[in-house]
Amino acid sequence: MQVADKWISRGFFTKRILDILEINRSTYYARKKENKVREIVKRGRPIQGYSMHKDGNKIPDEQIEEYLMEFFFDDNMGALGYRKWTALLRDEKNLVINPKKVYRLCKELDILKERITKQPKHPRRLARNRIVTGPNQLWQVDIKYGNIVNTSYFVFVCCAIDVFDRKIVGFYRGTTCRTKHITSMINKALIKRKVHFKDGEFDDKLIIRTDNGPQFVSEKFGDFCQYQKIHHERIPNKTPNMNAYIESFHSQLQRECFNRHTFHFYEEAYYYIDDYIHFYNNKRPHGSLNNQTPEKFNQLASEAKIPNMEISL
Numbered sequence: 001m002q003v004a005d006k007w008i009s010r011g012f013f014t015k016r017i018l019d020i021l022e023i024n025r026s027t028y029y030a031r032k033k034e035n036k037v038r039e040i041v042k043r044g045r046p047i048q049g050y051s052m053h054k055d056g057n058k059i060p061d062e063q064i065e066e067y068l069m070e071f072f073f074d075d076n077m078g079a080l081g082y083r084k085w086t087a088l089l090r091d092e093k094n095l096v097i098n099p100k101k102v103y104r105l106c107k108e109l110d111i112l113k114e115r116i117t118k119q120p121k122h123p124r125r126l127a128r129n130r131i132v133t134g135p136n137q138l139w140q141v142d143i144k145y146g147n148i149v150n151t152s153y154f155v156f157v158c159c160a161i162d163v164f165d166r167k168i169v170g171f172y173r174g175t176t177c178r179t180k181h182i183t184s185m186i187n188k189a190l191i192k193r194k195v196h197f198k199d200g201e202f203d204d205k206l207i208i209r210t211d212n213g214p215q216f217v218s219e220k221f222g223d224f225c226q227y228q229k230i231h232h233e234r235i236p237n238k239t240p241n242m243n244a245y246i247e248s249f250h251s252q253l254q255r256e257c258f259n260r261h262t263f264h265f266y267e268e269a270y271y272y273i274d275d276y277i278h279f280y281n282n283k284r285p286h287g288s289l290n291n292q293t294p295e296k297f298n299q300l301a302s303e304a305k306i307p308n309m310e311i312s313l
């Protein structure tokens with residue numbers, strides 16, 4: 001077919017070329033029609049994976065999905081539907097976005113208005129005030145993203161911090177951040193910290209606190225927490241202060257890592273992120289821990305060498 005097209009494009013008669021190559025004319029035109037259809041299909045604009053903020057920054061779809069989940073679980077905005085959520089994204093979040101994209105994202109998240117009465121498998125547990133007296137009682141988990149310079153790609157970081165000793169007990173970084181990545185990260189942290197087990201018996205339940213991102217609202221994450229006997233609670237909308245410890249760490253990560261380095265490719269981003277988290281856990285003095293590192297403070301706590309302390313949050 002390619003040889004025939006080559007000679008025909010140079011002005012030779014189609015019939016003569018096909019006869020020389022012993023190609024049936026009906027077969028030639030049928031395949032040519034198929035190729036045209038394939039070209040038309042390929043012309044569709046690919047999904048970008050981000051939308052623009054009015055200040056010119058790119059906002060990944062994962063962040064927009066988190067905004068939509070906040071709207072969905074809001075007592076007042078949850079019943080509005082995707083068109084009004086589009087208006088809220090434009091007015092409150094300053095995004096340049098159209099209803100078609102919001103509809104697509106809502107459909108992927110299964111939160112379109114006609115399904116709003118669907119009962120979730122794992123009911124939402126709202127975060128409440130708690131008192132933490134030791135490690136492995138309360139972990140806060142959240143997701144952050146950074147840019148690969150001069151591209152439309154993002155690097156995602158999900159971290160789990162222990163509220164008591166401020167140690168990053170587990171983290172994930174990658175090109176995407178799905179529920180499976182987060183559950184795998186938490187599972188490794190549970191094993192490393194030997195959570196739940198005390199003298200061969202189950203200890204008190206670990207509490208994991210998150211926001212209302214789609215990864216944490218998903219049925220798979222609920223199944224994981226149920227299987228691991230973890231109490232999962234989610235903060236109310238617009239209350240980031242209830243996740244203050246992980247939010248504070250991500251601010252430090254932005255200031256002391258992301259702002260100091262330019263990520264030209266993923267391996268470079270992974271190197272600096274890994275290096276910073278190791279530095280944070282093992283070498284960086286922490287003011288609220290009497291300028292001890294999280295690793296040192298955790299060691300002293302396990303050896304009962306620190307005075308009794310309570311953290312209210």
